[in-house]
Amino acid sequence: MGEKTIRIPIGPQHPFLKEPAKFDFDISGEEIIGARMRIGYNHRGMEKACEERNYYQCLYLLERICGICSHSHTTCYVQAVEDILKLEVPKRGLYLRTLVCELERLHSHFLWLGVAAHEVGFDTLFMYVWRDREVVMEILEEISGNRVNYAINTIGGVRRDLTEEQRKKILGSLDLLKKRLDYYTHIGTHEPSFLARIQGVGKMSKERAIQMCAVGPFARASGLDVDVRRDDQYAAYGDLDFKVITSDQCDVLGRVIVRVLEIAESLKMIQQLLTKLPEGDIAVKKVPRRVPAGFSISRYEAPRGEDVHYVRSNGTEKPERVKVRAPTMANLEAATESIVGSFIADIPIAIASIDPCFSCTDRTAVVLNDKKKGMRITTWEELRRYGVDWYRKNKGIHF
Amino acid sequence: MKSAGSMIPELLDNIRKKPVTRLYPFEKVTVPEGFRGTPQLNSALCLGCQACVRDCTSEAIQILLKKPDPSAPPPAEGAKIPKKFYMVLYLDRCIHCARCAEVCPKDAITMDREFEVANFTRDALRLIQE
Amino acid sequence: MDAIKVLIYIAIFPGFLFQSVFSTYLEWLDRKLYARMQNRLGPLYTGWNGILQPVADILKLFAKEDIVPASADKFMFNLMPVLSLASVFAAGLYLPIWHLTSYNSFEGDLIVVAYLLAIPSFALFLAGWFSVSPFSLIGATRVLTQLFAYEVPFFLALLTPAVMAGSWKIATISSYPWTSGSWWVIPVQLIAFGVALLTLQAKLERVPFDSPEAETEVVGGPLTEYSGKKLGMFRLQKDILLFVGSALVAALFLGGFGGGIILGCIQLVLKTIFVVILLSVVRAACARIRIDQIVTFSWKYLAPASLVQLLIVLLIKGWKGVA
Numbered sequence: 001m002g003e004k005t006i007r008i009p010i011g012p013q014h015p016f017l018k019e020p021a022k023f024d025f026d027i028s029g030e031e032i033i034g035a036r037m038r039i040g041y042n043h044r045g046m047e048k049a050c051e052e053r054n055y056y057q058c059l060y061l062l063e064r065i066c067g068i069c070s071h072s073h074t075t076c077y078v079q080a081v082e083d084i085l086k087l088e089v090p091k092r093g094l095y096l097r098t099l100v101c102e103l104e105r106l107h108s109h110f111l112w113l114g115v116a117a118h119e120v121g122f123d124t125l126f127m128y129v130w131r132d133r134e135v136v137m138e139i140l141e142e143i144s145g146n147r148v149n150y151a152i153n154t155i156g157g158v159r160r161d162l163t164e165e166q167r168k169k170i171l172g173s174l175d176l177l178k179k180r181l182d183y184y185t186h187i188g189t190h191e192p193s194f195l196a197r198i199q200g201v202g203k204m205s206k207e208r209a210i211q212m213c214a215v216g217p218f219a220r221a222s223g224l225d226v227d228v229r230r231d232d233q234y235a236a237y238g239d240l241d242f243k244v245i246t247s248d249q250c251d252v253l254g255r256v257i258v259r260v261l262e263i264a265e266s267l268k269m270i271q272q273l274l275t276k277l278p279e280g281d282i283a284v285k286k287v288p289r290r291v292p293a294g295f296s297i298s299r300y301e302a303p304r305g306e307d308v309h310y311v312r313s314n315g316t317e318k319p320e321r322v323k324v325r326a327p328t329m330a331n332l333e334a335a336t337e338s339i340v341g342s343f344i345a346d347i348p349i350a351i352a353s354i355d356p357c358f359s360c361t362d363r364t365a366v367v368l369n370d371k372k373k374g375m376r377i378t379t380w381e382e383l384r385r386y387g388v389d390w391y392r393k394n395k396g397i398h399f
Numbered sequence: 400m401k402s403a404g405s406m407i408p409e410l411l412d413n414i415r416k417k418p419v420t421r422l423y424p425f426e427k428v429t430v431p432e433g434f435r436g437t438p439q440l441n442s443a444l445c446l447g448c449q450a451c452v453r454d455c456t457s458e459a460i461q462i463l464l465k466k467p468d469p470s471a472p473p474p475a476e477g478a479k480i481p482k483k484f485y486m487v488l489y490l491d492r493c494i495h496c497a498r499c500a501e502v503c504p505k506d507a508i509t510m511d512r513e514f515e516v517a518n519f520t521r522d523a524l525r526l527i528q529e
Numbered sequence: 530m531d532a533i534k535v536l537i538y539i540a541i542f543p544g545f546l547f548q549s550v551f552s553t554y555l556e557w558l559d560r561k562l563y564a565r566m567q568n569r570l571g572p573l574y575t576g577w578n579g580i581l582q583p584v585a586d587i588l589k590l591f592a593k594e595d596i597v598p599a600s601a602d603k604f605m606f607n608l609m610p611v612l613s614l615a616s617v618f619a620a621g622l623y624l625p626i627w628h629l630t631s632y633n634s635f636e637g638d639l640i641v642v643a644y645l646l647a648i649p650s651f652a653l654f655l656a657g658w659f660s661v662s663p664f665s666l667i668g669a670t671r672v673l674t675q676l677f678a679y680e681v682p683f684f685l686a687l688l689t690p691a692v693m694a695g696s697w698k699i700a701t702i703s704s705y706p707w708t709s710g711s712w713w714v715i716p717v718q719l720i721a722f723g724v725a726l727l728t729l730q731a732k733l734e735r736v737p738f739d740s741p742e743a744e745t746e747v748v749g750g751p752l753t754e755y756s757g758k759k760l761g762m763f764r765l766q767k768d769i770l771l772f773v774g775s776a777l778v779a780a781l782f783l784g785g786f787g788g789g790i791i792l793g794c795i796q797l798v799l800k801t802i803f804v805v806i807l808l809s810v811v812r813a814a815c816a817r818i819r820i821d822q823i824v825t826f827s828w829k830y831l832a833p834a835s836l837v838q839l840l841i842v843l844l845i846k847g848w849k850g851v852a
Contacts (some may be wrong), residue, residue: 008663016745030667030820053456060456060496119745121736121817124406127567131419145433145510151496159501160433183409190402193737193815196822344667345819348745406814410566420570 005033008344012041016119016348019358023336023351030343037336042359050322055081055155055291058319062309063149065324066360068111071104072302073309073324073360074153079234080298080311081155081319084291090281091236093157098236099273100144100152102266106177107136108303109259109266112355113184116256119348120197125187132180135173142166157283167274174267181263188256198252202338202350205250212334216305216327217262218354220246221254228301239276240269252353289317302327304355326360435497436511440486440528444507447484451499451508459492460499465529483529490516490524538633543626545618549765551798552772553583555805559771562809583768590761598754602659609659610755610762613652617769620645624776625700625785626797637697642777643687646732649770650676653741656763657751668750671741671820675731678827679738683728685835689721690714690781693842699780706784715784717845720838722782724831726804729774730811731823733767737815738823775804 005028012020020041026034046065050058058077065073075097082089089097110133117125137147143166144150152158188194204214209222219226227244229237245261247254295312305327312321331354339350378386391397421428430436438451438460445462452460465483486508500508518524538544557572557580564571572579597606623638650672657669691697693714694705706712731738742750749755752763779800787793818826 006663006666008667015748054454056454056498056502057456060494060498063496064494117816121739121743121745122815123736124410124567124813125816127569128409131568134419141434142431143433145431145435145497146495149494149496151435151498154501159497187405190405191816192403193818196818197816343819343821345740345743345746404814407810410810410813413568414562414565416568418565418570419568422570422573 004028010347016352017358018115019356021356021358023347025339025344025347027344030345032339032342032344032347035336035339037332039332039358039362040364041362043362043364044359045364047322047324050319052318054289054317055319058322059153059155060149060151062322062324063151065326066357067148068108068357069104069302069304069307069360070149071100071152072300072307073326074151075101075235076298076300076302076307076309077311077322078153078155079300080296080309081291081313083296083298084294084311084313085155085288087156087284087287089157089284091278092161092280093282093284094236095273095277096158096160096162096282097153098240099162099270100140100150100158101235102269102273103136103140104150105266105303106263106270107133107140108355109263110136112259112303112352113188113256115355116198116252116349116352117194119352120194122191122194125184125191125194129184132177135177139170139173142169154283156287157281159283161282162277167277170270171274174271178264178267181260181267185260188260189253195253197346197349198256201252201342201346202335202353203251203341204334204338208337209334212337213330214305214334215330216302216354217255217258218305218331218334220244221258222250223248226306228299228306232299234298234300236273240272242269252349255353290315291317291319304328304357305331324360326357328354328357328361329363332356332361430512430514434510434512434514435495436513437490437495437516437526438486438488438493438497438499438508439511440488441507441509442483442485442529444505445484445486446505446507447482448504450502450504454498454502456496456498457492457494459489459494461487463487485527485529488526488528490526491521539622543624544622548618548621548769548772552765552768553587554580555772555775555801556583556768557581558802559805559809559812562806563813566810566813587761587764590764591758593757593761595757595759596754598660598662600661601754602661605655605659606754607759609652609656610759610766613649613656614762614766614769616645616648616652617766617773621769621773621776623699624773624797625703625780626794634698634700639687639691639697639699639702639781642699642773643684646770646774646777647676647680649766650732653751653763656755657753660751660754662754664748664753665751668741668747668753671747672734672751674820675734675738675741675823678824679728679731679831682724682827682831682835683732685832685839686721686725686728687777687781689718689835689838689842692839692846693718695846699777703780703785704787707786712784715782717841718782718838720834720841722778724835724838725778725782726807726811727831728827729778730808731827732774733771733808735808736812737818739817740820740823743817771805771808772801775808776801779804 005026008025008027009022010025011017011022022038022041024036025032046061049061053061059074062077063070063074110129114126114129114133117123117129140150141147143162144152144160152160204222206223209219209224214222214224215226223246225244225246230244242265245258245265247257249257291313293313293315295310298309300307307327308325310321310323311319314320335351335354335356339347342350388399391399447462447464449462452462462484465485467480497510500510540546561571561578572582575581575585597603620642622633623642625634654669654672657665657672690702694702696702706714734741742752752760755763776797780797783800783803785793785796788796
């Protein structure tokens, strides 16, 4: 191979990518010496669509940003709207919201562990993990009425109450999950062929992770101690006792360890939530349909990292602007960079280690300075001069 | 730290166990009590306030006024004719969020537990509920 | 009359028909076991418990459209599936399929079989090389790299029972424990058996050594551009390689006790099934390791282990010669 490099395109369609995205790798032999990524194949225009809908319609639309962290996006959005409306959500409502948050984190991390095992060809672990994930999915279906889009949030609280029967059932299935989790922790850190594939792969130092604005388990695996649940407490997290898991491994093994231990923390939190569950209302009784003018930024620790929603209202039934920054957007650049220096075989697991969700994150790409289509970048000065000229010519106004 | 073949006992154990796969179309599956299926309108309760139409995320609902039955005997002079409404539900658009059921002031809409609603044509997915 | 007999040998038993049918059964067994170990059901609907699923898969491929990439070398692209299929069929004819012998067994057939079994790997490399696509090129280089990693330990492991029996004839080696009455040679050769199993797994490109065709990394490896009949041929070749490889390892390491045509054939079938079960367990218990890790593993552990085994066998032979 020697000096010669070849460029291999990965995507927009490739077996390891569950959603379309394009990566270009310059490789020399089996080693990667350069990586670039491009997104924009799956843009759905949801932010724009929100401006055409009222606050409740937006809620169910935003739930469909992501299939896995659907609850994250709605919670993040309703928190912003509740903030503008100055609503005080009842305690029980917050607890139930947090319960679904943590259940969602459980199933998302289980899902990721399975996908990671599949990317390195460990299909047996993949099947086992997904089998045990069904337990969580069934709990979610039981309490919300659906397996994926729970639709449990509403502005001012939650929509469904938890019966005593369901509470007992969830507490009962936690033991099974705990037992299985111990087994996966053992496999994830002891099985030699699995370890060989994840140790030292996708290195991302702490300093670089800070520079690249990494978030979530990806950042925590690089020793960066960030967690919105603790740093900017929302919902019922203030009442809970939990640890923020970090690891100094800085590689995919670290990300496995962080996620597996986070599952254990989530299980603990669910237990606390269910034993401490207060009595009372689950939602604010009367919520105004018109939201007064204002804006709010809401942060939320989704299973994949920090999710940010910005909502601006103008006193009507419809929001003026909704802006979503999904966690994958923050991590994607860092993940692409972390691949340089590894082997081709490490591409799937290194990219999968951020748990990418491309349709959550997708943006449209506008090509500026395209001479053929007559598009060019205009600076502020040019724009001002153009405006002055236009008014002088057409309206006879001199500035 | 490393132990080769640490999966093997579990593997051999699983050969004896019954597979967890459910043969779904041949073997019916049950959904929990609170499952959000297809919205059903109880037209006796409907006021025609259009609250569900306004809040439906995917614009899947139409609430229309029912034309009075021509064969029915004309109502007595001065008596108020009760207005009747019916719902046209575009099931191909419905996202089963149950917002319509929640927003209805008279609880005229309820969600059933039907989930096998797929069909071959869009026309078959246009349900008229009276 | 002899011509007809040879034709039957080649076309029906133990040739084409028997090998195809039995190898698809082995694939079914492997898939079913793999599924059960993962708590799944595996193939279910084609035939009894899905036993005809591998046949159905191959027939489906034969019925599909056959595409040759514009930039590929047409001749080599078309030749490779046929060459690899023919070589494994030919290797299968030398197996001691009945009465601990075969119809054309001769002194030295072990070497012929070992070489015939190396051809599919080269064919796979050339198939990937001449289909000219980034993924098949990477896959092809990996096939060749892997070949250098496993071929030497594989030959060394096959050498052990040959040295023990003092013969290059598979039938003689296979019947050695029975004819000489020394059944203890089977446990003595356990290290070589293990090495042979792992290297056979590498030859078959199955987890943990499936780096050349790793789906999530290089799509289909050398076979990325293949479709239709040619892909079907490669699939059939893979099945037959599974049969011939495991039957060879079974014959060399697991002994046998004559017993006529039918009993001899049943023995070989049972031994082969046993080897395939072991291979399935290995497949289910590991993750796919990287190509550089395969090379390291093979030269660091497998090659020295087979050398140690060879030394043990030579010492025993020497001690027995003195005694």
